[in-house]
Amino acid sequence: MATTLLQLSGLINDSIASLVKVCEDSGYAVPDLHATPATEDTETFRSNPAAKEAANIIIAAALQLAATLSPPSTHVLNIATAHFKSAALRTCIESNVTEALREGGDDGLHVDDLAIKCKLDGTKLARLMRVLANDHVYREVSPEVFANNKLSMILDTGKSVESLQAEPENKHDGTRGFVAYLEHLSSDGHKASAYFHETLTDVTTSHSPEPNHAPFHRAMGIDIPTWKWYELPEQSYRRRRFAVAMQGLGAVQPPDILLKVFDWNQLKPGSFVVDVGGGIGSSILPVCRAHPQLKFVVQDLPKVAELGKNFYTNLVPGSIESGRVTFQGHDFFADQPVKKPSVFVLKHIVHNWSDPYAEKILRQLRAAAGPETTLLLVDFIVSYVCDEPNSELSSIPGASIVSAPKPLLPNYGPVSETMYVLDMVMLAFLNAQERTLGKLASLLESTGWRIKRIHRGTPPGDFMQPVEAVPILN
Template sequence: MDSSPLTDLVGIISNGVASIESAYKKENVSFPALNEPFSPGPLDNDAALDMTIRTVVAASLQLIATIRPPMESLQEVASGMYMSATLGTVNEAHVANVLGNAGTQGMAVQDISKEVGIESGPLARVLRFLATRHVFREVAPNVFANNRISSSLVKVSSVEEMRKNPASQYDGSPVAAVVGHITDEALKSSPFIPTYLSGGHKDAASPFNMAMNTKASIWEWFEQPENAMRGHRFNTAMKGGGERFPPSTYIEAFDWKSLGNDAVVVDVGGGVGPVTLALHKAFPQLQYIVQDLGPVIGDAKKFWDAEAPTAITSGKVKLQVHSFFDPQKEEKAAVYFMRLVLHDWPQSTSQKIMTTLRKAADPKSKLIVFDMVVPHACAEVPPLPGAVIGPPAPAPLLSNFAAGHFVTMVDIQMLNLVNGMERTLEDFVHLGDHSGWKLESVKPGPLPAFIFSPV
C-alpha cells in the first residue's frame, strides 16, 4: 500500500516517540508524566533529543491540522485570546502557587477562591477551560491541581511575599514573567494590529502605542512609576530568555583566537554584559567594551563587581554609556557585535544602526549580529551560498518545523510592541547591502550568528 501524508505523519510521530523513550530508558528514567509537577531532568538540554521532540511536535500539529475540519481549526485560532486572557488571570492571581501546596490530590475551587480572591464559579470555568487544554488538571469535579505545564508558573516567592512587594513578585521566575508580559501588555496591544497594518494608526509607532495611548516607547513606558512592576517583570523575562542560550553560542560563533592580543571587541547595546562575560572568560587576552544607556551601565557595574571584578580593575573590560544611534565612540575595533538588538527595530532603523557602526569600522573590522532567523514555511534556496540555518525537515512536514512556530510568534510580538521584526535570511542580506556591510557567513546554533565584513 502506498503511503499517504497521514501515514507519513503517523510514522514520523511513532518513530520519534520510540527514539525518545529509548533515550530515557538509557538514562534509566521515565519520560515526565503530564499529570506530575515539572522537575528538571537529565535529558532536558540534550540537543539531539530536542530536535526529535520538535519533529514529533511538528508532525502532531500538522496531523491535527490535516484531519480536523477546517472550521474547527479556524475557531481555535480565532479564539486564541481566551487562552491568553485565562492564562493571564491565573498567573496574576498566583493560582499555581496556591495549588503547589495542595499536591496531586488538588484543591476544591471554593478553597482556591478564598486564597486568590476570584469568585469560585468563574474561577472553576477558567480553570476547566485551561485544564481541557492540558494546563492544570481537574482531578474531581471542581477540584484542581497543578500538572507539568501549570507548575512551571509557580513563582519562587510566597503568595504573602508577592502581595507585600508586588513590584518584585516575578523575581527569579522567568517563565511566569514571560507569560505575564505576553498576557498583559502584549494582549492589550494586539487588538490594534489590524488598524495599525491597514494604515489607520496616524503617527502611532506601534499597536502598543495605540493601545496605551502614549507616544513613549515601551522602554520609556516601563520606566514610568506606575509601570514599575511591568518593567521589572519584563527585565526578569528577558534575563531568563537570554540565559537559555549557552555560552558556547557566542564562544563558538567566531574564531576569536584569530584576533591579536588586546584586540578590541565592542558589545553594542550589551545590557549588563553577560555575553562579554562569557567571551572574557574564554578569551581573556582580548579587550572588551560593553556599551548601553546610563541606567543599564549602572546595573552593569554591580553585575561585574559580583561576577568578575578584576576584569574591570585590570582594564580588560570597560563599561561605557553610549546610544547606538549616536556616532560610535570606539573606532576601528576588531569586532563589533550585537545580541538581540536589531529585532527591536524596523528595517530602516536597523540600517541606521548598522550604518553608524560601518562609519566607525576599519576595513578589517567584523560585525557579528546574534539574532533569531525566520525560516520560510516552504522550501527555499538560501540567498547566501552555504548558509544552512537548520536541518531539513522530513516530508511532509513544513520546512520550518524546527524554529518556525516560536520565531514567527516572536515576530508578531515585535510588530505589536515596538514595530520591530524577526528577519529572514534575505532580510539580513538586505540589511548589509544597505548599510555598507556584506553578509559573509552564518553560524547556525540556538541563536544564529550573522557575520558581516565592510564593503
C-alpha cells in the first residue's frame, strides 16, 4: 500500500512539474479553476501532447488516491447519490443561474437576489448550488453569495436572463450547443437512467434489440423509437434542443477528422465517396473542399437532404450545379443505390443501433461494395478497464493502445469516463451501444467486412477511433 501511495504521489509531482514547465516554455496559461470566463486561451496547453499527457496522469493519479484513501462506504455512497448532482445541475441550467451570475458581476450575487432573478426559492437554490460548488462548479465566495468560475461558465448560453425567460423555447437556438447537450443528459437522460434495472430485468425488454425497448421508453411511458417521439408536435422543444445538442457535441470533436484519418489522395480523380447518413454534409465538408477531384454523394432522409443542398450551395458554390456533390434521400436499411464507390463513410451511425440493426446497415453496404471499396467507420471504440488482451486483432495497424503508467488503471481510470458514460447514453435512449474493438471487429466480419487499419487518437481523451475496413473476398 505504501509503495502504491508513493508511486501515485510521485506521478503527480513529476507531472505537475512537467505541465508547469511546458506552460512556461510555450507561453500557455497555467490552468486556473477560478478563471472566468473560461476562454480557449486557458485550455491551449492541451494542444501540447506532453502537457496533455501530464494533465491526464495528474487527474488519474489524484482520483485513484481519493478512491484509495476514502472510506469505502463514503466512496460508494458518493456514486450512489451522484444523480442528485445531476438534478442540481439541471435546475441551474433550466433556471438560467449561470447567466444571472454573469450579469451580477465577478463578485457574485447573494442567493436571495439570485433567486429573484431566476424565480426560485432562495433557500432551496442555495442548497442545490452548494452541492455543485463543493464539486467546484460555482464558488460560494462568502456565506450565501455565489459566483461563476471556469466550470460553471460552461453552462452559459451567452444570452440575457430576460430574453431566456421571455422566449424559453428558443433557449438554445444560436448557441454553441454544449449547454443543450448537458440539459438533454441531465433531464431526459437522468429520467431514463432511473429505469436501467427495470428494463434489464423485465423479460420483455431484457434481451431485446428493439430501439423502443430502451430505459427511456419505460421512463416516458412511450412505445415508439426516441427520434420518432421527438418528431411529435408536442415535443417541439426537445426536438430543437436535441438538434442543437448534436451540433454542440460535434463541436468538441475535431471538425476535420475525416480529412485526417484517410489518404484521400490515393483515390483516382472522379472517384465516388458516399457519406451514408451524412446529414447536411457537414462532416464530409472539409474533405470536399480539400479534394475537388473527388465526387460526393451525401445520403440521409429526404427532408435532411434538401437542407443539405442549400447548405452546400452557400458553402461550396457550384458543387451542386456541377454534379460534384449530390444529396440523395435514402434509408440506410434499404438497398444501397450507389454501387462500387471508392469509399463508404459511416460517421456516428452504427453506434445508434443494436447489433441486428447495425448488421442490416453494414450488409446493405457490403452488397453494394466493389472489391476495392473502403468502409470508413467513425465511432467510439470503448477500452477495457484492464490491460487490452493480445489477440489476432493486435496485429492490425493502429490497434495497439498506449497504457497509462503503473499503478494507474491502463485506461487512465476516471479520465476515460466519458466513453463509458456515452455508452450508457446509447443504452438509455436507443437500446444501442458503443463497442469494444473486439465487438466491432465481430460485427464487421459477420457482415462481410475486415478491419484493415485503426486510427488511434491520443488516449484517453481522443476515444473516437476511426476504422478502415475492406470487403472480405471469397
